[in-house]
Amino acid sequence: MTEFEMEDIAAALVAPSKGILAADESTGTIKKRFDSINVESTEESRRDYREMLFTAEGVSDYISGVILYDETLRQKAKDGRPLAEVLSSQGIIPGIKVDMGAKPLAGAEGELVTEGLDGLRERLAEYYELGARFAKWRAVISISDSAPSQYCIEANAHALARYAALCQEANIVPIVEPEVLMDGDHTIDDCYAVTETALKAVFDELYKQRVVLEQMLLKPNMVISGTTCPEQADAEEVAHKTVYCFEQTVPAAVPGIVFLSGGQSEAQATEHLNIMNELGSHPWELSYSFGRALQASALTTWAGKEENVAAAQQAFIHRCKLTSAARDGEYGTHMETAS
Template sequence: MSERLEDIAVAMVANGKGILAADESSGTIKKRFDVIGVESTADSRRDYREMMFRTKEAMTKYISGVILYDETIRQNAADGTPLVELIKASGAIPGIKVDAGAKGIVNFPGDTITEGLDGLRERLAEYYKLGARFAKWRGVIDIDTTRSVPSAYSIAANTHALARYAALCQEAGIVPIVEPEVLMDGAHDIDTCYDVTKATLVKLYDELYAARVKLEGTILKPNMVISGKKAARQASAEEIAEKTIKLFRETVPA
């Protein structure tokens, strides 16, 4: 397979295929195992992932890439084959989650900033050697109109971090999935979501451009323009589709 960033990015969005998110933290997957009465151990987590990666027809036909967690990218299958090799054998591309989660921003109640830039250059070099060819970083933008959330500072800080992450990924030969997620929690209407998402995407592409990130070698993982879960009026599927596509045409470089 080609190692060019733009070729990897195109392969990740192949028609009829999607990306499998197998990047739950050990804490998150334990909660899921608890529901079905399975003990969460390194072996049980490995067996769960291996079961998915060995479903040959599904992996080959429908999966273009797999996002892994730090533990998983280092694990071997029960027979000793690295899990990364199972993914590659199916024709899918191994990827890795690299952010360290969202933390509250000092002096800005309700706003968060995603952490994980410290040491990222070295981690990406290691992940590349382990087989990762794309990465994921999620910036979280909440909406709470009663508290003026998000602040302009929060949008600026998160998009700047996304751009720094993206540049480091490309330096390492890894395609960055850039995810500035405007959350659908809250009571805001669809127009508020539109305005916040637009402000976020405009700032994001300013930052990516300033950081000299090669856009052809990136993947944008956006949110839909949608009413908040607690909104009195829920927009129809047609309105969501119309406003989401309109927004992308206005903000995302062709």
């Protein structure tokens, strides 16, 4: 693959009207999701659930790429085709989560650093052979009276840049995900300050480690009030402050910003994305890389029952359609209730 092909893949992932489905929940995380609908989490039930999403009619109209978990990338659909092939045959680009999760950061109580760099070069080569053409690495930054420390921000920025450089060496487009968590009672201005600091550190490290910005995507949080903050910022303020923050920190060479939903409801994440795109043209595409905010309705509708598959796929496509409209700045809350 040439460098231009990596640029083409990055551009295709943020094509108009399309975004990324994050279906890369770890085995532990998807177990929690399945527990909420009283479904046992087995290799087969996880495969059935994800295959249901990947084969929903019309999914490729709204989804440009899917981030897979290691297990899923190796699984086969009921018809015997690898799930990666099920996606690529529809023009959807398979991706892979490559980090090994956030672990306690030595010398910084309560703070986390993402691990998974050991052996990553070899894993990326294998993932490429299995069909993955982009990857994701998530760093987690929390806000409290004592956090985040500059040490935590820099440790995570360094790891994100090392990961991104290894991806590009392997002809895989890196999605760089520094997530400032919503958990806590912090204000939207606290979130703004931490997000700005984190993004400046991340791009400083990406530059030092020779990552080509045209061949990567950024997956950040929105600038938003903490979940238990008494004064919740409205959707207009979230959108304006988020865009302003990125104008201060994200180079125009980055082809796209694919937001994480980060615990927001489906409707909330969609409304915020829509207002940002209504604000006019930006140096980068503003799209989505949602997990729960694309899957929640489909998951509860499915409830692990074969007879609910068609209705669950319908719920999933409805959500994709609304999120796609928001990605183009054409969403209205009245669309939530339309069939």
